[in-house]
Amino acid sequence: MKVVAINGNLHKVANTYYAIKIIGSKLEEKGIDFELIHVGNKEVRGCMGCGTFRMMQNEKCTYSTDPINEWFQQMKDADGIIISSQVYYSGVAGTMKSFLDRVFYVSGSNGNFFRLKVGAAVVAVRRTGGSSTMDTLNHYLAYFEMMLATSSYWNIIHGTIPSEALQDAEGVQIMEVLGNNMAWLLKMREMTKNTLPAPAKVQKVVTSFIR
Ligand SMILES: Cc1cc2nc3c(=O)[nH]c(=O)nc-3n(C[C@H](O)[C@H](O)[C@H](O)COP(=O)(O)O)c2cc1C
Incomplete structure (x- = not known):
């Protein structure tokens, strides 16, 4: 089993x-592979909403000047x-927001490849805005x-300053508990995959409230 973390x-x-x-x-302690992808320092353009991949069903964002399609495949795996x-x-940093808009749009419109994977949102903050940022990150995980x-x-x-977060004893514990809980969920998923069928995927109903 493997977890990919997007920085x-x-x-x-x-x-x-x-x-x-x-x-x-914590994941590695429990035998789960862990891979880190650093997205935040790359040039990632915003989503144009062109929807080309929806017609093509090729799992590819049209704009391939950044490694978005490569990152998508790593997340899919x-x-x-x-x-x-x-x-x-008080929100998600711009580069990450551009990345999330595009990668989740491609995934969702090509078969929802992230469906039923275990997901977690993590935030680092100096003072305030952590909750609203985590809220935004959670929207991507919950939608799919x-x-x-x-x-x-x-x-x-x-x-x-870098590494100061290690002095945040409560924050450190939160991350440790998260790692343990994530590992447990992953193992439950793995152990029940042949005995407990996953809920069937539904054809999504899309309305603009009234039509
Ligand atoms: C453009 C910009 C906006 C920021 N806005 C906030 C903010 O709204 N709230 C906050 O607590 N810190 C804010 N910060 C500080 C960062 O969130 C801060 O660096 C935080 O410690 C993140 O940790 P890391 O960069 O070491 O990972 C901001 C920094 C920049 C450059």
Whole structure:
């Protein structure tokens, strides 16, 4: 089993990274492979909403000047996905937002490949806006029928200068608990895959409230 973690922070090794690494170490302790993809420092353009991949069904975003299609395949191959961001104006940092809009749109419109994978959202923040940022991240996981791993509080860690988050004892514990819970969910999923059929996928009803 494998978990892919998307680091949405501009800096490779900052508080977001330390939060993800804590979760990763708990997963690895339980024999689950852990892979980190650093997206936050790449040039990722925003979604144009062209929907070309919907017609083509080729699992590919039209804009391939960034590694989005490669990242998508890595996420598709994983059993669990962690998405993370630092906080910008109480929201998800821009590069990560562009990445999420595109990768989840491609996945959802080509067969919903992330469906029933185990997912978790993680946030690093200096002071405030952690909850609203985590809320936004959770919207991606919840829209696509992912199984949310949770912890003993919101999955938020506090820190400003890199590695300061390691002094946030409560935040560290939240990430440890999250890692353990995620591992347990993954194992449950694996152990029951031949005995407990997954709920059938439904044809999505789409209305604009009235039509
Ligand atoms: C453009 C910008 C906006 C920010 N907005 C917020 C904010 O709304 N709330 C906050 O607590 N910190 C804010 N910060 C600080 C970052 O979230 C902060 O760096 C945080 O510690 C993330 O940890 P990391 O970058 O070490 O992973 C902002 C930083 C920048 C550059």
